[in-house]
Amino acid sequence: MPETLTESLDVPATNGTPLSGDDGEWMGPTSNGHIAWVRDSQPLTTKRLTMFTFRADDESGAPATDLELYMGMPGHAIFVRRDRRVFAHVHPAGSAPMASLALAAAPTHIGHATTPVQAGHETHASxxxxxxxxxxxxxxxxxxxxxxxxxxxxxxxxxFDAHVE
Structure with missing residues (x-):
């Protein structure tokens, strides 16, 4: 079961030039369609692994056929509690700690993992x-x-907004 630790942190002021390279020009409202959260009616609860599925649809409402990798992944998700006490950046393969646990538990052959730890890193065109x-x-x-x-x-x-019991 993945666990998100929460803690207060004082971040010191930084010196130097602000970072550049903002990719904001790529972002904007969805074009030619929308993204839908595919879920059942069960309430969301704490401390239980849940698979969150989202579907990109084209302008006609049909499943989109033009998805591409974004920064090496099929998608990225951020889960933020309203009071900002919880923040988690998640990939389709899970988080870095989840991948580390899978790698540590995997049988190895000549120092290489034999489990598909990098599921979600697909490189096919469609x-x-x-x-x-x-x-x-x-x-x-x-x-x-x-x-x-x-x-x-x-x-x-x-x-998307979510209430967790």
Missing amino acids: LPPTVTFPYGFPEPGDYRIFVQVKRAGRVETAA
């Missing part, structure tokens, strides 16, 4: 219209889920 992210909420409350996918060279972001 990605499916759905992206699924594993996540377990550490605390109850109201959350916003941000999902990013890349379609036809354009990064699209959708936001």
Whole structure:
């Protein structure tokens, strides 16, 4: 079961030149379609691994056929509790700690893992219209889920609200 640790942190002021390279020009409202959260009616609860599936649709409502890898992944999701006490950046393969646990538990052959730890790093040209992210909420409350996918060279972001019991 993945667990998100929460803690207060004082970040010192930084010196030097601000970072550049903002990819904001790629972002904007979804074009030629929308992103839908595919879910059942079961309430969301804490400390339980849940698979969150999102589907990109084209302008006619049909599943999109133009998804591309974005920064090496089929998609990215951010889970943020409304009071900002919880923040998690998740990939379809899970988080870095989840991948580390899978790698540590995998049988090896000459120092190489034999498990598909990098599932979600597909490189084929035609990605499916759905992206699924594993996540377990550490605390109850109201959350916003941000999902990013890349379609036809354009990064699209959708936001969803979730109440966790």
